[in-house]
Amino acid sequence: MGNSVGLMDRFRKILGLRKTQGILLAVLSLLVILLPLVANNYIEEVATNTLFYIVLALGLNIVVGYAGLVDLGYAAFFAVGAYTTGIFMKFGLNFWLTIPIAILFSVIAGIIIGGPTLRLRSDYLAIVTLGFGEITRITARNLKITGGASGLVGIQRPSIFGHILNQITDFYYLFLVLVVLAIIIAIRLHNSRLGRAWQYIREDEDAAEAMGIDPVKTKLYAYMIGASFGGIAGAFFAVKMTAISPETFAFTQSALILLAVILGGMGKIPGAILGAAFLVLFPEIFRGIGQMRMLLFGILLVIIMIFRPQGLWPERKG
Amino acid sequence: MSILEVKKLTLRFGGLTAVSNLSFELEENTIMSLIGPNGAGKTSAFNCLTGFYKGSEGEILFKGQSIFRQKPYRITKLGMARTFQNLRLFKDMTVLENVMSGMHSRTSAGIFGAILRPPSQLREEKKIKQVSKECLDFVGILDKESRLARNLAYGDQRRVEWARALATQPQLLLLDEPAAGLNQDEKDQLVSLIRRIRKDLGITVLLIEHDMGLVMKVSEKIVVIDYGQKIAEGTAEEVKNNPRVIEAYLGKEDEE
Ligand SMILES: Nc1ncnc2c1ncn2[C@@H]1O[C@H](COP(=O)(O)OP(=O)(O)O)[C@@H](O)[C@H]1O
Numbered sequence A: 001m002g003n004s005v006g007l008m009d010r011f012r013k014i015l016g017l018r019k020t021q022g023i024l025l026a027v028l029s030l031l032v033i034l035l036p037l038v039a040n041n042y043i044e045e046v047a048t049n050t051l052f053y054i055v056l057a058l059g060l061n062i063v064v065g066y067a068g069l070v071d072l073g074y075a076a077f078f079a080v081g082a083y084t085t086g087i088f089m090k091f092g093l094n095f096w097l098t099i100p101i102a103i104l105f106s107v108i109a110g111i112i113i114g115g116p117t118l119r120l121r122s123d124y125l126a127i128v129t130l131g132f133g134e135i136t137r138i139t140a141r142n143l144k145i146t147g148g149a150s151g152l153v154g155i156q157r158p159s160i161f162g163h164i165l166n167q168i169t170d171f172y173y174l175f176l177v178l179v180v181l182a183i184i185i186a187i188r189l190h191n192s193r194l195g196r197a198w199q200y201i202r203e204d205e206d207a208a209e210a211m212g213i214d215p216v217k218t219k220l221y222a223y224m225i226g227a228s229f230g231g232i233a234g235a236f237f238a239v240k241m242t243a244i245s246p247e248t249f250a251f252t253q254s255a256l257i258l259l260a261v262i263l264g265g266m267g268k269i270p271g272a273i274l275g276a277a278f279l280v281l282f283p284e285i286f287r288g289i290g291q292m293r294m295l296l297f298g299i300l301l302v303i304i305m306i307f308r309p310q311g312l313w314p315e316r317k318g
Numbered sequence B: 001m002s003i004l005e006v007k008k009l010t011l012r013f014g015g016l017t018a019v020s021n022l023s024f025e026l027e028e029n030t031i032m033s034l035i036g037p038n039g040a041g042k043t044s045a046f047n048c049l050t051g052f053y054k055g056s057e058g059e060i061l062f063k064g065q066s067i068f069r070q071k072p073y074r075i076t077k078l079g080m081a082r083t084f085q086n087l088r089l090f091k092d093m094t095v096l097e098n099v100m101s102g103m104h105s106r107t108s109a110g111i112f113g114a115i116l117r118p119p120s121q122l123r124e125e126k127k128i129k130q131v132s133k134e135c136l137d138f139v140g141i142l143d144k145e146s147r148l149a150r151n152l153a154y155g156d157q158r159r160v161e162w163a164r165a166l167a168t169q170p171q172l173l174l175l176d177e178p179a180a181g182l183n184q185d186e187k188d189q190l191v192s193l194i195r196r197i198r199k200d201l202g203i204t205v206l207l208i209e210h211d212m213g214l215v216m217k218v219s220e221k222i223v224v225i226d227y228g229q230k231i232a233e234g235t236a237e238e239v240k241n242n243p244r245v246i247e248a249y250l251g252k253e254d255e256e
């Protein structure tokens, strides 16, 4: 127990939280861990979905927030991961073994999109990534191996230690583990030589290059890491849904993830978490008011962006 | 031995020739200045040396190796560091983090180092901090290491730039108007710092500077350019009495 308190304390310091906020974080963690014991299926479903978007937002945050790059086609990486796992499982491969392949393929996709385009100005990058997202979706729609417009169905549920993961609670905990891993990796990247290099480039690319930093290579790393977050999330998405279709990976999906990052505050881990949670939970909470909720949602987003352009999560003062 | 050889360097921007047929050599372990009126092409020449501008013609040898039209980060890795005429700090990062950027070219931890944190990565991080602190101490602002760069006084921001360039562990240091905006006291400290950089660290220094008093005080050799062309070269004494230099400066005085 003492050890776990120490761990929480370290976590608190890394996140730059005060003592009271640390306690809040501990209570929140406990609630998150115990949620399935008290929640019904619907709440668990929504919570699992939230966790899933948190992983995606943390991944995109590395590209957009850490490295300061535009990416309007992030759903493409998520699609590559989901389809890779789906297809290889159809060929009989065990789910867990498809994960490294899904990572590999999404990283390759990241290199394909990033390699030639990272020399471009950011407005061009926006257009290219947007195009790449659409190309990925349309390709999935037209290939036989991806199941065409109807997509892949009947993807097997994975098992762990002989226990088949087919309850929503199983996936809730699975995604919770993913979120924790994603947070740890995001923090470690942020506090590393590579993380600093991203920040130097974001602040002043010329000065960074004068310090011996290769901007193209450094940015490409951000794309590759962001892509592997997307790929892993996609792989787990495929087995949770057991069916995937091209429309899941439309532009609105990319836009939603980007919105989560911007809304929470670019480059900030708690911000990405908050942003993703907000975007998933808001429409669910206001389900009662029907179509009006999307209007309200839109207005609220505009208001937030006007009054807090830096995002919801507060800036850390140095 | 020459650490730097510039041969017939020409840089054109469309119709404008910013650097024209410029040649000079820089001996190892000396302090040399490149001077000339405003707009003479000094910064442009620096940018060609450091890879920020791609020269149109000519050749640049650094330690006998061609660096003509090379990428800036490669040139830094080879051992040439620079500062900018207009401060280019990472303003929202701390002073220490700014200087740590210099060590990037001397270290190697990548994605897996960052995520898995093996002992080698932890050692490297320690080394980066230690060298950076030494550089801050060398320029005299170690006590300000945890301040944000943007909150420092102007003179101290200049020092962060010098420390950052030193942290790349260069053999040749290029300073673009380091005295601009400094008061007399700070300028005197700069003179002694430049001397210590050469003497204690064994780094060759190439300087662009407007303050003639400072240039005359520290330089062993001076190259004067006007309209991108070299008009004189020699010791402070020789250059001071050169009629072409006097003309170039007198004719332009009102522009300064
Ligand atoms: N990127 C650029 N594009 C076009 N002209 C430039 C550029 N950089 C410098 N120049 C021009 O080159 C000439 C030399 O400028 P510069 O090298 O900054 O002079 P100095 O540093 O000696 O004051 C000036 O006429 C300037 O306007």
Ligand SMILES: [Mg+2]
Pocket (backbone or CB within 6 Å): B042, B043, B044, B085
């Ligand atoms: Mg200049």
